[in-house]
Amino acid sequence: MIEIQHVSKHFGPVQALKDVSLSIQPGERVAFVGSNGSGKTTLLRALLGLSRVDGTIQIAGHDVAKHPELALQHVAYVPQIAPPLEAPVAEVVTAYAALRGITVEHIHAQAVVMGLSPSELSRVRFRDLSGGMKQKLLAALALATSAQVLVCDEPTSNLDAAARQAFFGALEQRAPGSILILCSHREEELHSFVGRVVELRDGVLIRDDNLLHSVPRRLQVVP
Numbered sequence: 001m002i003e004i005q006h007v008s009k010h011f012g013p014v015q016a017l018k019d020v021s022l023s024i025q026p027g028e029r030v031a032f033v034g035s036n037g038s039g040k041t042t043l044l045r046a047l048l049g050l051s052r053v054d055g056t057i058q059i060a061g062h063d064v065a066k067h068p069e070l071a072l073q074h075v076a077y078v079p080q081i082a083p084p085l086e087a088p089v090a091e092v093v094t095a096y097a098a099l100r101g102i103t104v105e106h107i108h109a110q111a112v113v114m115g116l117s118p119s120e121l122s123r124v125r126f127r128d129l130s131g132g133m134k135q136k137l138l139a140a141l142a143l144a145t146s147a148q149v150l151v152c153d154e155p156t157s158n159l160d161a162a163a164r165q166a167f168f169g170a171l172e173q174r175a176p177g178s179i180l181i182l183c184s185h186r187e188e189e190l191h192s193f194v195g196r197v198v199e200l201r202d203g204v205l206i207r208d209d210n211l212l213h214s215v216p217r218r219l220q221v222v223p
Helices: 039-047 068-074 089-100 104-113 129-143 161-172
Strands: 002-011 015-023 029-033 055-058 075-078 149-153 181-184 196-201 204-210
Touching: 002 039, 015 055, 015 196, 015 204, 029 039, 039 055, 039 149, 039 181, 055 068, 055 129, 068 075, 075 129, 089 104, 089 129, 104 129, 129 149, 129 161, 129 181
Parallel strands: 029 181, 029 196, 075 149, 149 181
Antiparallel strands: 002 015, 002 055, 196 204
């Protein structure tokens, strides 16, 4: 369970978040939507412990600001911008597997689902991958975990329709009680997958819609 209570954030004179409160229950699939500058990315960063805010955020009963090591052990993250890693892909995969307590083989299996060839990528440096390949690999890393909370920031922005279909198909296989948070400009695509849409504008929560279907319908990938 995620509890966000009275969260505000200032960047100098600009208020990026204004008293945002919401709860996300186990099993929910939630889309965070809004235009650039709406506050959705700031809220995601706060949720991940990457930005200090006024107010409180708890994950599985643990305060993200006070006990990040406890709160964030339940979270996996697919970032919009790939980190500037210099290491070969094989080392990245091995390090991530050790950090999350999973096997390299499990990550490789998810990489294949995402359309990657682990053997071909093993000696390539992460920085030398194309934008689309980086995004596929980062998705595979997160999907290989059994994290209770999966946070995805524009996870399909560099993917073609087939890869997006594979990504959402893999999300369908996650444990029923896990929380999925997807931040995307493709709101029409997410409507067929999520059960709830949260919209921010100028740092204010302006919409929190529970969609009619409680069980996601067949995914409609937008070309």
